[in-house]
Amino acid sequence: MASLTVGKSVCRPSTSFRCQHQTLFGLVPSSSSNVAARLQQSAAPRRGPIRDSRRPTVSSRTATTGKEASKGADISSKDFAIAIAKVADDVKCLDVVVLDVAPVVSWTSFLVVATVFSKPQLLAALARVEKAAAETYGRSKLNLPGSSPWETLDFGDVVLHLFTAEQREYYDIESFYAAAEEVELPFGSDAQPQQQQAPQPPTWSTKA
Numbered sequence: 001m002a003s004l005t006v007g008k009s010v011c012r013p014s015t016s017f018r019c020q021h022q023t024l025f026g027l028v029p030s031s032s033s034n035v036a037a038r039l040q041q042s043a044a045p046r047r048g049p050i051r052d053s054r055r056p057t058v059s060s061r062t063a064t065t066g067k068e069a070s071k072g073a074d075i076s077s078k079d080f081a082i083a084i085a086k087v088a089d090d091v092k093c094l095d096v097v098v099l100d101v102a103p104v105v106s107w108t109s110f111l112v113v114a115t116v117f118s119k120p121q122l123l124a125a126l127a128r129v130e131k132a133a134a135e136t137y138g139r140s141k142l143n144l145p146g147s148s149p150w151e152t153l154d155f156g157d158v159v160l161h162l163f164t165a166e167q168r169e170y171y172d173i174e175s176f177y178a179a180a181e182e183v184e185l186p187f188g189s190d191a192q193p194q195q196q197q198a199p200q201p202p203t204w205s206t207k208a
Contacts (some may be wrong), residue, residue: 081110097182
């Protein structure tokens with residue numbers, strides 16, 4: 001009598017799974033590998049699990065119809081980016097730059113880039129920007145920043161990037177978005193004091 005062999009299906013774990021935490025706005029503390037993943041993800045029109053769409057958000061004060069709504073969103077986003085940059089400047093961040101990346105990427109409109117020289121300064125800048133955004137513009141962050149040498153605050157249409165001097169030079173985000181137009185700021189170079197010697201790069205720690 002012929003024996004009947006019953007085949008057993010074998011369930012194998014998918015090898016295509018990728019950790020969703022390694023995105024530009026990941027919820028985990030940054031590391032050198034995670035930061036590299038952030039930069040690669042930043043050029044893609046898709047986002048991580050925090051938000052499915054990155055189209056600029058129109059506030060209730062500027063929400064209209066048709067072309068007026070689009071124009072209002074652009075003006076609001078630009079003003080908000082400049083306001084964030086001013087807060088960063090007030091906290092003594094250096095080389096504050098606002099980039100209009102709307103023609104380059106689809107997931108945001110403006111990037112604000114600045115340099116910090118210590119962990120307390122980083123935390124102060126994050127706190128001050130978050131407070132100003134909430135109290136003045138009714139805006140809330142979409143991500144949970146940490147305390148690494150490269151941190152971000154994501155407001156959807158505007159994203160703040162804070163780097164240490166070493167990290168900013170290494171990743172050179174301005175060159176990465178070379179096609180973006182730099183926004184003229186009503187403060188900065190003319191108002192800055194004479195060139196000061198930059199402090200030594202801090203010994204960075206992500207521990208609380």
